[in-house]
């Protein structure tokens with residue numbers, strides 16, 4: 219087992235277990251969560267809770283980076299936030315970190331929740347990704363991460 | 369004033385009579401005159417919705433989006449325990465055991481149901497399949513979809529789970545699901561348009577009360593049963609809006 223220090227965008231950091239073990243995406247399901255405009259989790263469905271390994275209480279109110287995997291380049295999330303802040307749909311492949319240190323890949327689509335013209339939050343709906351696309355992303359994210367570290 | 373009610377064309381034909389019974393019940397409860405107009409094509413129904421000819425509708429989630437966001441309809445209720453789930457099925461004797469076993473250029477049989485097709489296409493994504501690299505064989509109904517699987521002219525077919533579950537034992541023994549969606553929040557709902565509230569004596573909260581308590585008396589309960597429902601759960605505008613956001617993530 220290895221602990222990795224993950225530095226978040228808001229200058230906080232956490233030592234998290236990171237294992238090289240994948241958990242398969244649950245067949246036929248969607249992993250759904252909603253956040254406020256800052257990205258703090260306000261709702262999540264059962265599949266989200268099960269896949270993350272956290273309890274609902276541990277998730278609600280927490281920033282969504284609770285799932286951030288150290289193999290994910292910061293630029294991917296920069297692109298996500300730049301896109302959704304203009305109320306445009308974002309989609310991409312994301313490697314997520316579970317509470318137990320294992321990981322799972324998703325294809326995520328993030329949309330703005332607009333009510334009566336006002337932005338009230340965001341929703342992310344994740345579905346089972348294609349293995350071909352994941353393999354492309356593994357290479358791409360490695361390159362991006364190396365650039366970010368240099 | 370005479371109002372028009374309609375039902376999404378994907379309802380099960382077993383319940384046609386039930387919708388007429390519901391309409392009679394509703395007219396009595398509301399003291400309004402309501403005509404039930406049923407369609408067998410989504411397209412024709414959508415034309416009439418766009419032309420403002422519909423006041424009340426049991427809508428599929430796909431159309432709910434347009435009705436709520438563009439036409440000012442209000443979400444009233446959704447039947448309990450009835451989410452819309454899709455299945456991808458294959459011939460029972462085929463070697464297909466998961467979606468990833470399906471390959472490019474395969475033939476997919478579908479019925480004319482935009483919602484099931486959307487969810488079905490999403491469930492094909494893990495196999496790198498999309499509209500460009502498969503052949504879609506569009507059928508009139510789910511029995512025809514099953515036929516194409518049984519006679520081998522399609523590799524896989526999309527079904528509404530409810531439609532598959534209602535098929536004969538004989539068909540089900542020959543047609544096997546390889547994946548079933550478990551989305552649970554996407555469902556048909558009963559919507560009422562602004563013209564109804566403007567021109568009838570009923571407001572939104574009274575309407576909600578009417579539907580969500582109808583199972584409490586015998587007449588209401590038997591009406592529900594004739595439509596294949598047990599009861600209506602209240603659906604808030606936010607429930608409906610969120611379902612629409614969710615559906616929105618399905619279109620690229």
Ligand SMILES: Cc1cc2nc3c(=O)[nH]c(=O)nc-3n(C[C@H](O)[C@H](O)[C@H](O)COP(=O)(O)O)c2cc1C
Pocket residue numbers: 225226227228251252253257281282283284285286287290292295298312314328340341342
């Ligand atoms: C609706 C929504 C869903 C999100 N889902 C995830 C997620 O599943 N995994 C993840 O690592 N980040 C997710 N994010 C992005 C995080 O907010 C955060 O930007 C990211 O984890 C990177 O952390 P950092 O910004 O602290 O570096 C989501 C953001 C939003 C608005």
